[in-house]
Amino acid sequence: MGEHYPGLFQPLKLGTMTVKNRLLMSAMSINFGVDDKGRVNRQLTAYFVARARGGAGAMLVGGGAVHPTGLELPHLPTLWDDGCIGPLEKMVRAVKPFGCSFGVQLMHGGRQSYHDRKVAPSAIAAPAVVKGVPRELSPDEIMEMVAAFGDAARRCRQAGFDFIEIHAAHGYLINQFLSPNANHRRDRYGGCFENRIRFLIQIIEDIRSKCGRDFPVGIRINGEDYISNGWSMHEALRLSRILERLKVAYLHVSAGVYGSTQLTIPSMYVEQGCFVHLAARVKQEVALPVIAVGRIKTPEMAEEIIKEGKADMVAMGRSFLADPRWPLKARSGRRKAIRHCVGCCLGCIHAVLALEPGGCVVNPEVGREYLSDSENKNSVRQTGRSAAGRRVLVVGAGPSGLAAARAAAKAGHVVTVLEKEATAGGALALAAKAPGRGELNDILDFFLNEIDELGVEIRFGCRLDSQVLDRLRPQVVVLATGALPEVPMIKGLAGSQMELFTVNEVMAGKADVPGEKTVVLGGGQAGLMGADYLATRGKSVAVLHRGDHFAEEMSSNDRYYLRERLKQGDVSLFKKVRALTFASRGVSFRCDGKMFELEDCDSAVIAGNMKSVRQAANLLKGRKVELQIVGDAKSPRHLMYAIEEGERVVDELSSST
Ligand SMILES: Cc1cc2nc3c(=O)[nH]c(=O)nc-3n(C[C@H](O)[C@H](O)[C@H](O)COP(=O)(O)O)c2cc1C
Ligand code: SF4
Known part of the structure; x- marks a missing residue:
């Protein structure tokens, strides 16, 4: 092990902590996995255990709310009283055996919080996404917020976390103080650069006084806000030099705020590695470890970032949602087995901003890890019944058909796929032909590679008819025949x-x-x-x-x-x-x-409007065949349902034996 991407799989010191490799799962406010008081539960624990087991060097719990006014989304971990410590401790204990450094990102949403008790440096509404004018914080309240960060950090340390990250990016409270766009104060927290960074510096000092100087504290900053009168690289460099003197554990360089011209969580239209240049610029300026982020998907790109010295560590958010085992697969040279994030933003950030639980279009297991008993797999739930060996015929090699074929083959069924066209992909392959959307093919590549490895046969240029049914004698037919425009x-x-x-x-x-x-x-x-x-x-x-x-x-x-x-x-x-x-x-x-x-x-x-295509079902009349209809053939919807429905077929198969 370790010959593949050697740059990625070497340890790194962040402050007093040594991380086993260069891969950080960045903080994501995933909006599930807490009870009604915001105490973390086994759903969140299993989500992190899956990623620790998958080989992440370090992981950050996202959205840790330091103060009730700063809760960004309804279902995030709350850190504002000691009641959080016990449940957090339990989660840390579950993750520890996998050798992954585990931290919490401390955040206060400020004017970008979802609720109407919003506070901010100035009473200026966020430029987009959330509505409502925040209340301006008084100087006393600012000190209360500073202490809230320190207390939250102390609780994280008590719970056994290895480190914390302060969220000073993305337009949340600290970034609002930093950015002239959001901070119009005339007191010692607004105006000149020294005043705008004061809140952050006081937070670092408060954390140090409560956790000790040896507790690693990393800082996430924006290299650019990408908004008019926002925080820019020039100021990021000035701040970086100050943070270096304060000996923070690392600088994690990201970008964007709500309403910026470049979004913090960019879609597939934006080039991969879109913010790496910002980290690389900061790295030229300081000797601190620097972390790069932004649509880093492939092990090749990640390795190049480390090798070329653009950053010391690579953070990935969505790649860890799409495939918790990304690091293990890269390390063992199985790069084709990686299930890539395709940058649709739908299952993850779009869902959470709609106050729904976060998920992933290409990986329906996100948030459901706790339902699986199996130790060593990430995507297809094993039913526990050995219902293997049924002859399954999948009609249609679009995403739902391929997902069904993979899931059924993994469960031990004998699977054949029929596809009337000469190539796989269905509607997804067509969508991938639109400008800037070629990355959608990554989903197809993943499934085709998987079913090839599983020995599933695909017959191209082949429609379902009576002769095929007579010849193959399927016990189950999965119709994944898609939809057509009406x-x-x-x-x-x-x-x-x-x-x-x-x-x-x-x-x-x-x-x-x-x-x-x-x-x-x-x-x-x-x-x-x-x-x-x-x-x-x-x-x-x-x-x-x-x-x-x-x-x-x-x-x-x-x-x-x-x-x-x-x-x-x-x-x-x-x-x-x-x-x-x-x-x-x-x-x-x-x-x-x-x-x-x-x-x-x-x-x-x-x-x-689209209309489902499922006439082939008529051919099964009078035959002793179980029929399942999935994806657009069931009803025309988004890709998100196509893959999930395909994968769920296996549950039905097992339960019906
Ligand atoms: C659902 C979701 C929630 C996020 N929440 C946070 C957060 O709480 N704190 C943060 O710093 N970044 C957050 N991010 C941004 C990610 O950490 C990361 O910077 C961004 O997704 C770009 O990296 P990627 O292309 O590897 O996903 C979130 C991203 C997603 C998809
Ligand atoms: S929902 Fe889309 S953007 Fe989000 S992680 Fe999954 S594939 Fe990536």
Whole structure:
């Protein structure tokens, strides 16, 4: 072990603590795993045990709330009284055997907290995401907050944690003090640089006085806020030199605040390793250990960051959600076995900001680790029954079909997959053809590699029919046949001279969309991606959407970048469209009380409602076959459900023997 990515698998000293490798699971406010008082429970414990077992060098509990006014989300660990210590101690004891350094990130949400008791340096609302003007903290209250950080750190130390990280980034309370954008105070906590950093420095001193100087304290700062009048690299460097003199354990350099132009949790549109340059700049300035973060997904990139001295440690958030065993797989050279985060932001940050429990689109096990009894696996729950050996035929090699095939094969069933096309992927493969979304193929690569290793046969160019059923004699058929766009009933559409395509045909490259002007009917995710695809090919595109909002099924982070892309192309977006009527080469419609007429249109692309495809079920009538329908074939929904439903098939299989 250890020959692969040797840079990543060497120990590192952070203050008085030695971490076994260079991989940190960054703090994530995951919004589950606590009781109604915010005491951590076995759900959160199992979530961390899975990642410690998977080889993380260090991990941070996210969102540790130091004060009731600073609770960022409803279901995060609370650290503001001694009652938290016992449950935390239990969690630390469960993680310790795996040799992973375990810490807590101390945070106060300030104006970015979800509730209406928000406080901040100044009474200025957050620029985005949360609503409501916070109350300005008085000087006495500032001292109360300083002490709250110190007390919380003391509790973490008492519970047995190895270190803590102070959250001074991402637009939360400390960052609000640092940033001129949020701090308009005129007292000794506002104005000049020295005043704005005072709150942070006092917190560090208070923690030291309560925990001792040997307790490692790392600091997470922004290299850039990416917002007007925000904190910038120039000030980050000044602060870094001061923190070096204070001998903090490390500097963890991230970026962005709510409403910034670069988001802290960027989607797949943003290049991998997007904030590494910020850490590298800080590293040039100080001799402290520096941690880099931001869409680091591959062991190659992580290794390069360490080898080239851009940072001393690599932090990954979502990669650890998508695959808790990322480090073990990298270390043993099984990089193809890594289940990659695809940067959709939907299951994780979008969910938590909607005050739902955090999860992951590609790994349905997030938050369910405590339900598994098995010791050494991360994704497919083992049912405990040995129901192996059933002949399972999966129809459709899209994400839900592949997930079902993998889960069934892992449980010991004999699985065959039929795919009518020449390649796998279904709707996902089409979605991956949209500009900037190629990373979606990582999901397919993962499943194809897995089922190949499991010996599952995929028959391409093969549809389900009676002969196939006679030959294979399946005991179970899993229909994962997907969905297709429905042609809408629109006045004049049938008689129009415009050429008509479905968005699937366009993305599959099966349609040569003629002319310059195209109308896309439907402004959901598929419609906007189709528009982006056509605009990058030089078309002038109008998207007509009946709904109130575009692409509601996307995460807001992902949608933000897509909308920015569309602004670069010749794309006009119309929502709340009514009275849509087609003419021979144009359309008229009402939008926001005004009538519009688009003339000289060459084509229309249908990207509205989807309809499940499951006619193949009729073939099973009269046969002694168990039928399961998963993914879009069950009802057209998002990818998130496709994989989860596919994986759950195995539970049903076992329970029905
Ligand atoms: C669900 C979720 C919650 C997060 N909560 C926190 C948090 O509490 N504190 C923090 O510093 N960063 C938080 N982050 C940001 C991550 O630590 C990390 O900086 C970010 O996701 C970018 O890294 P990645 O591309 O490796 O995920 C959160 C990210 C996610 C996805
Ligand atoms: S939900 Fe999407 S962005 Fe979040 S961790 Fe999973 S794959 Fe990554």
